[in-house]
Amino acid sequence: MGLSAGEIAVYSYLLRCEDRKSFTCYxxxxxxxxxxxxxxxxxxxxxxxxxxxxxxETEKTSVFRKDGSKWNGNLKFTIRPIQSALExxxxxQSLGAERPP
Numbered sequence: 001m002g003l004s005a006g007e008i009a010v011y012s013y014l015l016r017c018e019d020r021k022s023f024t025c026y027x028x029x030x031x032x033x034x035x036x037x038x039x040x041x042x043x044x045x046x047x048x049x050x051x052x053x054x055x056x057e058t059e060k061t062s063v064f065r066k067d068g069s070k071w072n073g074n075l076k077f078t079i080r081p082i083q084s085a086l087e088x089x090x091x092x093q094s095l096g097a098e099r100p101p
Contacts, residue, residue: 054088
């Protein structure tokens with residue numbers, strides 16, 4: 001799939017964190033960055049790339065504080081099965097090849 005070393009590192013960390021029943025995890029960009037030795041911004045870039053390639057899906061979450069105020073939570077990461085991700089990637093590649101330059 002042509003993943004860079006950084007993308008593989010971030011993807012591997014998400015696989016390590018995921019709940020094997022729901023295929024989800026909730027690490028922050030900062031937590032991922034500390035684990036793989038990358039900056040928060042670089043992690044964001046790689047997460048976006050992994051999402052575009054169909055390997056993961058992200059969803060915003062919210063946290064409610066004791067005083068009732070609502071705050072943004074960490075992203076919910078859903079790791080797609082590798083076969084599904086490969087099919088998605090190959091389909092996008094073939095669609096790109098069919099377009100005239």
